[in-house]
Amino acid sequence: MDKKLIEAINVQLNFEIESAHVYLAMQNYFANKSLKGFEHWFQIQFREELEHAQKFMNYMNDRGARVDIRGFATPKNEFESVLEILETSLNHEKEVTKRINNLMTMAMELKDYATIALLQWYVNEQVEEEANFSELIDKVKMTGNHGLLMLDHVVGKR
Ligand SMILES: [Fe+2]
């Protein structure tokens, strides 16, 4: 694999772990507010981000590229509202989408077809990630604080 691409994938797999921690902090914010449904939803989100990182790691190892695990910034732990959390999440996913697209551009320029095939999975996944948060934002906007408890029950079914 091209050295530049190995470095870029290392940056991305570490960003996936960082994303997991962003959602782990949110999960625990909800736990503290006794919003069990949202706590559950964000726990799944946390696990999915770790799976995204693992998928990149497996691919790198299959290709004989060295995985490099790095540190990252402390995630945000305090929030003003559920809506703020969801909007922060959607913006985070938009950033991820941008980064995945940049990786895809690099892989295409290098004609690395195996990496293109891998990244296509992430391109599709990001459509779902953004849609999930957009949908929750719309739902929260439709409900008041009273409806939030009802919504918490629905969200807990993920
Ligand atoms: Fe991800």
Ligand SMILES: [Fe+2]
């Ligand atoms: Fe994500």
